Amino acid sequence: MLFAALRLNMKLKEKDEADPRTENNTKEGIKKEKKPKKEEAEHPVTTKKKSKEEIEAAKALKIKKKEEEEQQRWRWWEEDKYEDGVKWKFLEHRGPFFPPEYQHLPDNVNFYYNGKVVKLGLAAEEVALFFAQMLDHEYTTKDVFRNNFFKDWRKEMTLEERVLISDLNKCDFQELHTMHKEKVEARKAMSKEEKLVMKEANQKIVEEYGFCILDHHRERIGNFKIEPPGLFRGRGEHPKQGMLKKRIQSEHEWLPPAGHHWKEVRHDNTVTWLASWTENVQGSCKYVMLNPSSKLKGEKDWEKYEVARRLKSCVNGIRQQYQQDIKSKQMETRQRAVALYFIDKLALRAGNEKEEGETADTVGCCSLRVEHITLHDLLEDKECVVEFDFLGKDCIRYYNKVPVTKRVFKNLTLFMKNKEPGDDLFDRLNTCLLNKHLSSLLPGLTAKVFRTFNASITLQEQLLSPSPTSNIKKLLSYNRANRAVAVLCNHQRVPPKTFDQSMANLQSKIDGRREQLALAKSELKLAKKEVKAHSSDSKLQAVVERKKKAVQRCEEQLMKMEVQATNREENKQIALGTSKLNYLDPRISVAWCKNMEVPLDKIYNKSQRDKFAWAVDMTGADFIF
DNA sequence: CAAAATACTTAGAAACCAACGT
DNA sequence: ACGTTGGTTTCTAAGTATTTTG
Numbered sequence: 001m002l003f004a005a006l007r008l009n010m011k012l013k014e015k016d017e018a019d020p021r022t023e024n025n026t027k028e029g030i031k032k033e034k035k036p037k038k039e040e041a042e043h044p045v046t047t048k049k050k051s052k053e054e055i056e057a058a059k060a061l062k063i064k065k066k067e068e069e070e071q072q073r074w075r076w077w078e079e080d081k082y083e084d085g086v087k088w089k090f091l092e093h094r095g096p097f098f099p100p101e102y103q104h105l106p107d108n109v110n111f112y113y114n115g116k117v118v119k120l121g122l123a124a125e126e127v128a129l130f131f132a133q134m135l136d137h138e139y140t141t142k143d144v145f146r147n148n149f150f151k152d153w154r155k156e157m158t159l160e161e162r163v164l165i166s167d168l169n170k171c172d173f174q175e176l177h178t179m180h181k182e183k184v185e186a187r188k189a190m191s192k193e194e195k196l197v198m199k200e201a202n203q204k205i206v207e208e209y210g211f212c213i214l215d216h217h218r219e220r221i222g223n224f225k226i227e228p229p230g231l232f233r234g235r236g237e238h239p240k241q242g243m244l245k246k247r248i249q250s251e252h253e254w255l256p257p258a259g260h261h262w263k264e265v266r267h268d269n270t271v272t273w274l275a276s277w278t279e280n281v282q283g284s285c286k287y288v289m290l291n292p293s294s295k296l297k298g299e300k301d302w303e304k305y306e307v308a309r310r311l312k313s314c315v316n317g318i319r320q321q322y323q324q325d326i327k328s329k330q331m332e333t334r335q336r337a338v339a340l341y342f343i344d345k346l347a348l349r350a351g352n353e354k355e356e357g358e359t360a361d362t363v364g365c366c367s368l369r370v371e372h373i374t375l376h377d378l379l380e381d382k383e384c385v386v387e388f389d390f391l392g393k394d395c396i397r398y399y400n401k402v403p404v405t406k407r408v409f410k411n412l413t414l415f416m417k418n419k420e421p422g423d424d425l426f427d428r429l430n431t432c433l434l435n436k437h438l439s440s441l442l443p444g445l446t447a448k449v450f451r452t453f454n455a456s457i458t459l460q461e462q463l464l465s466p467s468p469t470s471n472i473k474k475l476l477s478y479n480r481a482n483r484a485v486a487v488l489c490n491h492q493r494v495p496p497k498t499f500d501q502s503m504a505n506l507q508s509k510i511d512g513r514r515e516q517l518a519l520a521k522s523e524l525k526l527a528k529k530e531v532k533a534h535s536s537d538s539k540l541q542a543v544v545e546r547k548k549k550a551v552q553r554c555e556e557q558l559m560k561m562e563v564q565a566t567n568r569e570e571n572k573q574i575a576l577g578t579s580k581l582n583y584l585d586p587r588i589s590v591a592w593c594k595n596m597e598v599p600l601d602k603i604y605n606k607s608q609r610d611k612f613a614w615a616v617d618m619t620g621a622d623f624i625f
Numbered sequence: 626c627a628a629a630a631t632a633c634t635t636a637g638a639a640a641c642c643a644a645c646g647t
Numbered sequence: 648a649c650g651t652t653g654g655t656t657t658c659t660a661a662g663t664a665t666t667t668t669g
Contacts, residue, residue, distance in 0.1 A: 222657095223657085223658075223659080225657095225658090227658080227659065232660090233638090233659085233660080234660070234661090235636090235637080235638090235660065235661075238660095271631095271632075271633095272632080272633075273632075273633085276631095276632090279659095282660090282661095284630090284631095284660095284661095285630080285631060285632075286659085287631095287632070287633075289632095289633080297633095297634095300633085300634085301634095304634090349635095349662070349663075350662090350663060350664085351662095351663095352662075352663065352664080354661095354662095359661080360661090362661085362662090364662085364663090392662095393635080393636065393637095393660095393661060393662055394635095394636055394637060394638095394660075394661065394662085395661095396636090396637085431663075431664080432627095432664085432665095435663090435664070435665090446663075446664065447663080447664090448634085448635090448662095448663060448664085491636080491637090492637085493637065493638085494637090494638085496653090498651095498652080498653095502651095502652070502653085505652095575636090575637070577636090577637090578635070578636060578637080581635085581636095582634075582635055582636085583635090605654080605655065606655085607655075607656075
């Protein structure tokens with residue numbers, strides 16, 4: 001099998017002159033934190049004082065490294081941009097990293113068919129193991145998954161194997177499954193030293209394949225590892241779930257990666273990917289691209305928020321216009337207006353058409369069908385309510401009851417007239433038409449800009465509400481604002497399996513702390529009485545002070561836990577990460593931190609700070625979205 | 626024009642890992 | 648020292664939007 005385009009840039013001259021800073025870059029990051037630990041491990045018997053010193057030293061080292069890192073950071077946002085379309089002038093990388101070839105199972109691990117041992121050939125065995133590894137997963141109980149798997153598995157079999165193995169239900173993968181589980185256990189149980197060896201080996205791969213040089217700067221690659229073969233895991237009721245996702249090969253499978261021949265080596269600097277291949281299940285293209293912290297991604301991200309801000313300045317006019325358009329004589333215009341009303345008001349996705357039978361049945365705004373909404377003249381004391389119920393991206397259910405204007409309501413009634421449940425609600429509209437209209441209103445405006453804009457403006461408005469005093473409560477208020485956005489964008493998650501348990505654990509901790517607090521309070525009272533009785537004995541006075549502090553500490557801890565409980569409960573089914581990473585202009589958050597005097601690392605972890613380095617650097621407390 | 630191909634962003638699940646309490 | 652827990656990272660599917668093709 002061939003695989004598509006890898007691009008390599010061979011400007012060796014420039015490479016030799018590569019920026020010396022890139023050399024230092026390799027030493028930062030992952031390696032950094034390891035050193036002090038290693039030393040500790042080597043001298044396990046140290047006095048407390050010494051270890052304290054060591055901790056201090058480690059801290060100082062950390063700060064120093066941080067500063068160094070900051071100095072080395074490529075401040076691309078201060079540079080001039082390239083002419084249109086050009087993404088880079090110099091690019092060099094090692095090509096993607098290929099997963100290891102499959103090795104035969106040990107002889108004592110057997111696959112059984114119809115109760116008898118069957119020694120499978122390499123190809124069939126590899127695919128059998130994919131299935132065996134997933135035996136604990138719900139996927140393997142689903143008919144569609146099983147059928148697709150079996151069909152594709154048989155394609156990998158030799159003629160003999162295919163003749164023999166005709167019924168999946170007669171296949172026994174148990175030994176393979178057990179072996180796999182044991183392997184996982186063994187990995188977990190490895191000693192510290194063994195784990196370190198593994199870690200270092202991985203780091204070596206990252207060092208070698210995980211970076212590229214782009215215009216003299218060393219940039220992290222996002223997915224430099226080629227996806228290993230496996231069984232396709234589509235979301236929801238995906239018709240292709242269980243199909244075999246084949247191994248990607250560059251050209252001659254027997255060649256070691258260093259000797260790979262590429263289908264094509266392209267030199268195209270109007271594009272941001274480093275390598276690409278065609279995936280066999282859906283026939284789509286996959287790309288190796290840079291990390292979110294890279295210039296290429298960051299610049300695009302920045303631009304995205306700038307377009308959203310431009311929308312902010314003209315959104316009133318656009319809203320007025322679509323309200324007008326709802327009255328248009330043109331059906332297409334009316335449908336477009338109502339769709340836009342939904343996209344703006346409810347932050348729905350655009351809703352491209354999808355090929356039927358190729359993917360799970362999900363919809364967005366333009367692809368809504370009659371069956372996805374129910375109209376209520378009156379519902380729960382509200383007039384003109386639209387009840388939405390459909391599966392959106394990733395088969396996440398969107399359920400919402402929304403009061404709309406009379407005009408919108410009337411139009412929806414009209415759009416639904418004489419239609420079957422399976423018919424398109426907006427039969428005259430698609431995303432292409434909608435986006436064409438939008439870009440005529442504002443260059444760069446598309447349907448998804450409304451999501452970005454509404455998400456960011458919501459965060460900004462929510463953060464305006466009166467600010468609490470303690471840091472912990474400030475953070476709760478930030479999380480609540482973040483949550484409001486996640487709700488708007490319908491970012492959901494399945495509650496973790498351990499949710500109820502961990503909630504109960506936290507609650508019992510809170511109860512325990514409450515008792516402790518009560519105790520501390522009564523002790524304080526007692527101590528105060530003592531002081532009164534013995535007219536200000538300085539020793540007793542000190543005891544009172546101590547008790548006071550204990551009460552205070554207890555109160556603080558209790559509050560902290562209570563806030564944590566509230567936060568966790570409110571987060572049960574809501575995922576905050578997606579909006580934080582993709583929809584909220586980071587400058588809003590950076591400015592908030594500055595205004596509130598909250599350290600930035602309380603709201604952004606390391607990779608988030610890296611991704612938003614441009615915003616962290618350029619944003620003052622006065623930023624307004 | 627519509628369909629297909631391409632390129633890039635957005636998404637939740639799962640794997641991983643470090644800190645924490647016992 | 649050790650298992651649990653929750654945050655972080657990785658993985659890759661599933662979208663959006665534009666460009667190319669027929």
